[in-house]
Amino acid sequence: MRYVDGFVIAVPTENRKKFIDHAKKGDGVFMDLGATRVVECWGDDVPDGKVTDFRKAVQAKADETVAFSWVEWPDKVTRDAAMAKMTDWMENPEGADPRMDPKKNPMPFDGMRLIYGGFVPLVDLGGEVTA
Template sequence: MSYIQGLLIPVPTKNKDAYKKLAELAAPIFQDYGALRIVEAWGDAVPDGKVTDFKRAVKAEDGETVVFSWIEWPDKQTYESAAEKMETDPRWGEMPEMPFDGKRMMWAGFAPILDTTG
């Protein structure tokens, strides 16, 4: 079963196009290191919760939209190896400036326990 890297990112709504462009430039780098699938999902129905919610998780401010992303890797070993190798990949230095506050971005690795796609 694959391994999932999940991300939550607060992006200024006015920077949607810049974020999409950055994601399009970054995707091939992840794929070069073995990523099977990359999904970038722009928040469309992100309700306020009573105790916590996606917006509070990343301290989203007025005028920001939460992006929910995930990268599917063949396995945890590939994910960990890619993360280590990508730290020194010079292509990151060629990227445009991040159109969001990277300090409030969060990510983690997840081992699937159910996958209905097979």
């Protein structure tokens, strides 16, 4: 069953080009490790909410733009194996994919304010229904 990772990030607006460059390097790793699709979106119409919203979720500042991204995987097993290779820099740098080395591809945003999660698709009107 397909699996989706979603990400919301506050990116300094002046770092748009750096964000694109960073994403192209990282997204290639996702694809090489089994992702079927990666989409990176730059905030265009991200309104302020009364209780919560995307900007509040990532504590976006006035000079930052909210980016929304997702990665589609064929299944959770493929995603989990890929994530282990991509995010293992702290505990097992020898086993991690060298293209994800934060020294070689630094994040052009505050990673502490990035929110993410893994999701099982329930309805997909552009594809097959999985529930």
